[in-house]
Amino acid sequence: MSKLVFWVLDVGQGSGNFLQVFDDKDKLVGSVLLDLGSERKKADAGFPSAEIVAGLLSDSGTLDLVVLSHSDSDHINLIPELLSYFTASELTINTVVYGGDYGRYQKRSGTNILDQLDTYMPVNSPDPLPPGFSAFFGNPKPAPNYTLGDLKLWILMANAAEPGQKKAKVALQAAYGTKRKAASDGYNVNTNSVVVLLAFRGFQFVVTGDATGTTLYQINRVVSASVKKAYLNAVAMLTLPHHGSATTTFDVRGGIDGEDNLTTFVDNITPYSLTGSADKVRTFKHPSAKVMEFFWAGIARGKPYWKDPTLGGRHFYTAYFTPDDKYDYADGKGKRFAWPSRPWWYSVQTESNIYTNMYVDQSDSGQQEIVLPPNSSARMVPDKPKPPRALGVAWTYTVTNVVTLTMQVNRPDYERMIAARGIVPTGWPHPDALGENRWVSLPSPDEPDEPDAAQAADARPTAAPPDPALPRHPAPTSRRPLPRLRALP
Numbered sequence: 001m002s003k004l005v006f007w008v009l010d011v012g013q014g015s016g017n018f019l020q021v022f023d024d025k026d027k028l029v030g031s032v033l034l035d036l037g038s039e040r041k042k043a044d045a046g047f048p049s050a051e052i053v054a055g056l057l058s059d060s061g062t063l064d065l066v067v068l069s070h071s072d073s074d075h076i077n078l079i080p081e082l083l084s085y086f087t088a089s090e091l092t093i094n095t096v097v098y099g100g101d102y103g104r105y106q107k108r109s110g111t112n113i114l115d116q117l118d119t120y121m122p123v124n125s126p127d128p129l130p131p132g133f134s135a136f137f138g139n140p141k142p143a144p145n146y147t148l149g150d151l152k153l154w155i156l157m158a159n160a161a162e163p164g165q166k167k168a169k170v171a172l173q174a175a176y177g178t179k180r181k182a183a184s185d186g187y188n189v190n191t192n193s194v195v196v197l198l199a200f201r202g203f204q205f206v207v208t209g210d211a212t213g214t215t216l217y218q219i220n221r222v223v224s225a226s227v228k229k230a231y232l233n234a235v236a237m238l239t240l241p242h243h244g245s246a247t248t249t250f251d252v253r254g255g256i257d258g259e260d261n262l263t264t265f266v267d268n269i270t271p272y273s274l275t276g277s278a279d280k281v282r283t284f285k286h287p288s289a290k291v292m293e294f295f296w297a298g299i300a301r302g303k304p305y306w307k308d309p310t311l312g313g314r315h316f317y318t319a320y321f322t323p324d325d326k327y328d329y330a331d332g333k334g335k336r337f338a339w340p341s342r343p344w345w346y347s348v349q350t351e352s353n354i355y356t357n358m359y360v361d362q363s364d365s366g367q368q369e370i371v372l373p374p375n376s377s378a379r380m381v382p383d384k385p386k387p388p389r390a391l392g393v394a395w396t397y398t399v400t401n402v403v404t405l406t407m408q409v410n411r412p413d414y415e416r417m418i419a420a421r422g423i424v425p426t427g428w429p430h431p432d433a434l435g436e437n438r439w440v441s442l443p444s445p446d447e448p449d450e451p452d453a454a455q456a457a458d459a460r461p462t463a464a465p466p467d468p469a470l471p472r473h474p475a476p477t478s479r480r481p482l483p484r485l486r487a488l489p
Contacts, residue, residue, distance in 0.1 A: 012041025029149035069209025071104035213252035238271035244287025273353035305405035
């Protein structure tokens with residue numbers, strides 16, 4: 001049967017998502033790139049991820065669709081690195097669409113990213129999306145904006161207007177002028193983010209860029225009950241809006257309550273899993289646990305897509321927690337503890353489908369022996385995990401008639417994990433068998449339930465999928481410099 005492989009790339013503080021569609025004979029149908037940028041960890045994480053995408057494109061030489069959500073550098077600044085692997089005769093890009101203003105895509109180098117992409121487009125040119133555009137405005141049953149084999153893609157929202165404006169065009173002109181000049185306000189640039197809805201074999205993915213509360217408000221306006229039932233009935237994954245920023249997610253221009261607005265958005269999307277692409281940047285505080293908490297009820301359904309073999313049915317994720325959010329917990333004897341003691345990033349354990357590219361913080365303050373969610377009344381202190389773990393990871397969703405998830409970890413981290421454990425978990429490769437690979441695919445050890453396509457909305461993880469096609473020239477070691485790893489026992 002046909003297959004979708006969806007990479008949530010590890011780019012540090014930034015965003016990069018790459019999709020490949022295969023037919024029922026496992027032949028590549030086409031590829032889609034949704035943003036590619038990195039800040040703070042550009043050399044350690046961003047460049048290797050660009051090389052992964054280049055390797056995956058090297059056989060076909062065709063990139064069918066590029067969607068750039070907006071012009072922030074942490075969503076686009078790896079595009080030149082990706083293109084550097086190819087000449088214009090070696091790579092063909094068929095379609096590019098983007099949010100925001102053309103001029104904003106010109107960065108410090110003096111070269112406009114859109115112009116660079118244009119040199120690889122023999123037929124079309126990069127196409128700006130209209131102000132306040134959604135495929136679902138006034139059309140509850142829209143045809144896909146783009147189709148690639150069994151993959152369908154709709155623009156859920158682009159260049160969102162301010163609430164209270166009757167027409168999106170009026171709002172955009174008010175914000176940017178009649179010539180749509182770039183706004184000086186970074187909030188408006190983020191509000192421009194293109195939010196895409198992808199559907200494949202009964203499952204959906206929603207990729208949000210740096211959507212703000214205003215963007216989510218406009219999405220709520222177009223998601224009617226009929227749209228939700230027909231197009232958002234089995235959302236396998238949602239990328240956290242704006243890397244899980246509490247500052248912008250709860251900020252809705254026009255006097256709308258931010259928490260009520262997010263509650264409505266969560267009810268409209270109700271994803272089975274969340275992904276958060278971010279790093280520890282004190283000025284950003286991404287991803288916010290407070291934002292994640294709004295999704296907890298939905299992502300706690302069923303079994304986790306991925307489990308860490310050393311944590312039983314749990315795995316780690318890393319988020320920014322604050323004492324004001326009152327994430328206190330109880331131990332096995334009912335004694336309650338206030339947590340955390342200070343605002344910071346903490347790695348906590350969960351059985352819910354939360355997956356962050358910063359998997360675990362190995363510092364003494366970062367790794368926590370609590371489970372969150374569930375809520376404080378049920379939270380317990382599990383056995384303290386001892387083996388070192390991967391720091392930065394990529395996640396790969398594979399979709400057929402079921403959804404499976406695989407962790408992609410760089411080889412040095414993996415070798416440390418195996419050395420500390422002293423055994424190779426079932427289904428994981430032996431380090432001696434890795435050959436020249438510098439990335440290692442780690443499936444969940446779960447045994448599957450196998451629902452059919454008609455049960456898509458209640459589907460659970462199945463047995464580990466075949467490893468996604470890795471680059472012909474494997475990527476170098478990604479993410480954290482090795483000295484940041486905790487010393488081995």
